[in-house]
Amino acid sequence: MPRFSRRATGSSFCAEETSNSAPQRSETRSISGLNRGTLVHNVCVKHRPLAQRIAFATIAAVAGAAVCAPAQSVEVVAFGWNSFGQVDVPASLGAVRAISAGYAHSAAVKLDGSVACWGYNAAGQSIAPAGLYEVTSVAAGGFHSVALRSNGTLVCWGSNGQGQCAPPKNIGTVQAIATGGYHTMALKNGATVACFGHNSQGQCTVPTTLGQVTAVAAGWHHSVSLNAVGIVKAWGSNTYGQCSVPVNLSGVVSVASGSWHGAAIRSSGTVDCWGLNDFGQCNVPPNLLGVTAVAAGAYHTVALRLDGSVHCWGSNAHDQCYPPSDLGAVTAVAAGNEHTLVIAQAPPCDADFDNDGAVNGADLAVLLSQWGSAGTECVDLSGNGAVGGEDLAILLSQW
């Protein structure tokens, strides 16, 4: 079981590494780099042991930053529970604009507006309908998935055992979605909330006192809303206090719901947390400031700060709070039951073709052996379709 996996979402891909490591531990990356504001190359980095990658990152920062500064390319990185392949990011993923994590499956909206899913699929929750495009966001629930299209319509697949994939016919235009264990929430145009699916705990009995709703979030058996004046409301199961929003919570700009706990970002950039705390998922680290996004799983909570760093607390039983140490600047976070997804800038580029931890003569020999050809295994460092002098210059800069 890989502790984490990542896939580049740049415009080119490397072949999978096949030697000296188990297939599930191999990874490839593709990076688009900027040099003085101009896209000049598109290179790939092969997975290496963590210590080597740390060493490389340090070297690259010193020696290769001007050539290899990561800029445009992003990757989806997943870590945590991998019982059903939910952290095995597909090699074919390509560029993404949004991510979501469900009970044991994962979903992403690709730049072309289609949806990719992976992980648990017993109810078909990881097979997006063919021909689904123009998607702006996706939500992965317990055992179902929902996509919101740019025209405000919903498309749903996976388990419909509780009607969680059966939006009311008169739902109208939707602007945001959230999925719980067995229910679906839709924030409609007009700032009201529709809810469908399981209602055993009143999670789909939408209160009339929400105000003008600006965001929704869903837990396993409860629902959460944020309104235009920064007030959070929650309804449904309150077994663990997940609906007991702190009375002094105000000025909220963003809200997330775990299975049995909630998290909110105040306008001051701090995080409040309430509900189940059996693994410390509500023990917000002291002095955590500048938070711009938050995500909550079953037993862990993930925060993204303005500087692109990720902070995670609560259960780490499946390494769901253990991102790779060389994680680039993160722009989005999502939390499944016990796994975590992020969109991150791809790390610096790498001319260490033979994966021995150093860029030297052996790598130069590989490059020279492919001189003039299209190049394999990322040897075309510049990404211009041929191995030549520009690639040699990049390699030497990392020597």
Ligand SMILES: [Ca+2]
């Ligand atoms: Ca080498």
Ligand SMILES: [Ca+2]
């Ligand atoms: Ca080249």
